[in-house]
Amino acid sequence: MKFYCYKKCSTCKKAAAFLRAHNATFEMIDYTEQPLTVAELRQYWRASGLPLKKFFNTSGMLYRELDMKHRLATLTEDDQLALLAAHPMLVKRPILVTGQTVLVGFDETKWAEVLGGDSNDNWIIRTVKALNVPTPHYAVFGSGLLDVWGLKKANDIDLVVTKELFDVLAQGKNWERFTYPDGFPGLKDSLRKIEVFYQADMPFFSREEVKHMIDNAIEVEGVNFVNIGDILAWKRARGREKDVRDVELIEKFLQGKKERG
Numbered sequence: 001m002k003f004y005c006y007k008k009c010s011t012c013k014k015a016a017a018f019l020r021a022h023n024a025t026f027e028m029i030d031y032t033e034q035p036l037t038v039a040e041l042r043q044y045w046r047a048s049g050l051p052l053k054k055f056f057n058t059s060g061m062l063y064r065e066l067d068m069k070h071r072l073a074t075l076t077e078d079d080q081l082a083l084l085a086a087h088p089m090l091v092k093r094p095i096l097v098t099g100q101t102v103l104v105g106f107d108e109t110k111w112a113e114v115l116g117g118d119s120n121d122n123w124i125i126r127t128v129k130a131l132n133v134p135t136p137h138y139a140v141f142g143s144g145l146l147d148v149w150g151l152k153k154a155n156d157i158d159l160v161v162t163k164e165l166f167d168v169l170a171q172g173k174n175w176e177r178f179t180y181p182d183g184f185p186g187l188k189d190s191l192r193k194i195e196v197f198y199q200a201d202m203p204f205f206s207r208e209e210v211k212h213m214i215d216n217a218i219e220v221e222g223v224n225f226v227n228i229g230d231i232l233a234w235k236r237a238r239g240r241e242k243d244v245r246d247v248e249l250i251e252k253f254l255q256g257k258k259e260r261g
Helices: 010-021 038-048 061-065 068-074 077-086 108-114 123-131 144-148 163-169 207-215 228-238 241-259
Strands: 002-005 027-030 095-098 101-104 138-141 157-161 176-179 185-189 194-197 218-220 223-225
Touching (some): 038 095, 061 068, 095 108, 101 108, 123 223, 138 144, 138 207, 144 223, 144 241, 157 207, 228 241
Parallel strands (some): 157 194
Antiparallel strands (some): 185 194, 218 223
């Protein structure tokens, strides 16, 4: 699988994170450094089934500078391909080439279909699985379990981990190290919306209590989550407005589950 992109492009970064979250093995090629040839462009254009104009980055600065909006219709297909090869920034990005399928531009639904995934599966399950972290050393905290259970939407992923796993992850190139206001270190991957920590200056987050949460985590589709009892206890202790709302949400859910037997 080949992934043609411009590494500084935010859409390309999002698409790359999507591929990793789907455990896809791919070769990343920045076509500003390694331009597509006319032959490659012709091959991918024909395989895509799209009009050639769809290969042009119509929102790009170079497209406007060259007045392509008016010029494009006057050019032959050979001329258009030659122009794309000569000016990589004119090429629509990203391009995914897998088998006989070519996708131009990032459309999550279409990409999920090609990758054999379900665009409706849970993004937290998918993202955490892609990390390939050892089960005994982590658990998803915060609203992660509530998202998986369909109670509310989580905006990011909080991982509580052992100090050993934290140190291993800190060596990875995708992680940015930072310090929380309480002085404890954390890691974050902004693209995948993940934060990682092993201790914090708040209730239930001493090293021993974090180990307890990890040891007593529940597994959902191969991913470890802090159990609902520990989440409920923590949110009651925190007592913020959003925690109070979550406590009510969880209690209502558990009561309904109990009544249903």
